[in-house]
Amino acid sequence: MVSLTEERGNMTKKNVVVSDAKSGLNMAISVDVSKSSLFTTAAQKKPAGPGGFITISRKQLLQNLEINGGARVNSWVDSMRASSPTHIKSTPLSDDQNSWIDHHPSALDMFEQITNASKGKQIVMFLDYDGTLSPIVDDPDRAFMSDQMRATVRKLARNFPTAIVSGRCRDKVYGFVRLAELYYAGSHGMDIKGPSKGSKYKKGTQDILFQPANEFLPMIDEVYKSLVEKTKSTPGAKVENNKFCISVHFRCVDEKKWSELAEEVKSVLKEYPKLRLTQGRKVLEIRPTIKWDKGKALEFLLESLGYANCTDVFPVYIGDDRTDEDAFKVLRERGQGFGILVSKIPKDTNASYSLQEPSEVMDFLQRLVRWKQP
Numbered sequence: 405m406v407s408l409t410e411e412r413g414n415m416t417k418k419n420v421v422v423s424d425a426k427s428g429l430n431m432a433i434s435v436d437v438s439k440s441s442l443f444t445t446a447a448q449k450k451p452a453g454p455g456g457f458i459t460i461s462r463k464q465l466l467q468n469l470e471i472n473g474g475a476r477v478n479s480w481v482d483s484m485r486a487s488s489p490t491h492i493k494s495t496p497l498s499d500d501q502n503s504w505i506d507h508h509p510s511a512l513d514m515f516e517q518i519t520n521a522s523k524g525k526q527i528v529m530f531l532d533y534d535g536t537l538s539p540i541v542d543d544p545d546r547a548f549m550s551d552q553m554r555a556t557v558r559k560l561a562r563n564f565p566t567a568i569v570s571g572r573c574r575d576k577v578y579g580f581v582r583l584a585e586l587y588y589a590g591s592h593g594m595d596i597k598g599p600s601k602g603s604k605y606k607k608g609t610q611d612i613l614f615q616p617a618n619e620f621l622p623m624i625d626e627v628y629k630s631l632v633e634k635t636k637s638t639p640g641a642k643v644e645n646n647k648f649c650i651s652v653h654f655r656c657v658d659e660k661k662w663s664e665l666a667e668e669v670k671s672v673l674k675e676y677p678k679l680r681l682t683q684g685r686k687v688l689e690i691r692p693t694i695k696w697d698k699g700k701a702l703e704f705l706l707e708s709l710g711y712a713n714c715t716d717v718f719p720v721y722i723g724d725d726r727t728d729e730d731a732f733k734v735l736r737e738r739g740q741g742f743g744i745l746v747s748k749i750p751k752d753t754n755a756s757y758s759l760q761e762p763s764e765v766m767d768f769l770q771r772l773v774r775w776k777q778p
């Protein structure tokens with residue numbers, strides 16, 4: 405397991421989760437607690453939680469900024485740093501990490517309980533792509549899925565309705581998965597399409613194509629071009645056009661340049677109040693402000709499959725990213741099925757179970773297929 409707390413000389417860096425009760429969002433930032441009275445106090449009073457995180461409120465953070473002479477911390481860069489730790493060291497499991505695992509046990513260890521809970525109900529599978537079906541790699545264009553994983557997902561789809569829900573553009577994620585029998589929700593759920601030849605699971609015959617952010621296409625194209633231009637002087641930066649949203653990757657950018665990159669992105673977005681900026685795994689994501697996300701996409705797909713008001717449906721959503729939390733939350737609120745977070749480190753999540761990496765996801769999916777077809 406890993407500890408995210410890093411100590412260097414007389415500088416003590418802690419990862420702090422700032423929780424904003426109003427928006428319900430949590431932001432992870434990395435701070436030198438020895439330099440800030442509030443963080444020092446928080447660090448002394450509060451034991452670090454899972455992953456070495458200390459949680460403080462947004463109000464406390466703002467107070468801290470004032471305490472420090474009003475100096476503005478570039479919160480985006482701090483968040484970029486903390487959400488992508490580069491100094492992960494192996495240590496034995498702490499009590500907090502054990503407690504996180506108690507609350508989010510391995511879906512492999514809990515397999516029997518999970519399948520028992522689904523008895524008499526229709527399981528519907530929702531799978532994120534990057535970091536779930538394919539391992540995270542430096543070049544987003546080379547995030548290939550293994551043939552074994554593809555064969556597993558093919559068998560899964562023969563047994564359960566299955567959808568891929570990704571931040572990527574739908575065509576691109578289809579290009580990686582190449583299984584025509586699946587449902588695809590690209591651009592964080594803003595581009596949903598059913599299987600090209602119809603589905604054996606769907607009640608009714610109407611084809612599904614749903615694109616709630618259509619009016620944003622010209623704006624996204626314009627912003628994509630501006631971002632490519634603006635970031636071309638930052639070595640390693642990569643802008644990806646995901647049709648209804650845009651990703652600005654900083655995985656291959658020198659950490660010293662992250663602040664500059666975040667400023668460049670923000671300066672472009674200043675002109676576009678109808679677009680918002682969020683963050684994923686070493687990626688800044690730009691998308692329309694419409695109230696649509698992976699959680700809404702999950703609900704839309706359940707409805708399209710004819711399970712809108714059914715009590716006998718059991719949706720299972722597997723994902724690794726912050727954007728997958730919207731879907732985990734929907735399942736929690738519906739009290740139906742559950743979410744599985746793919747992560748090696750404890751994270752604040754609405755998922756019920758965990759799996760460590762894509763190879764464990766594949767094991768879990770294979771066990772589901774064997775359970776359905778003994």
Ligand SMILES: O=P(O)(O)OC[C@H]1O[C@H](O[C@H]2O[C@H](CO)[C@@H](O)[C@H](O)[C@H]2O)[C@H](O)[C@@H](O)[C@@H]1O
Nearest residue numbers: 533534540541542544547570571651655685687
């Ligand atoms: O919803 P997802 O399918 O998980 O898509 C989220 C983003 O995934 C991709 O970026 C991530 O994976 C890349 C390849 O492993 C990696 O290089 C990058 O650092 C990760 O953030 C994709 O390229 C993005 O467009 C998606 O938004």
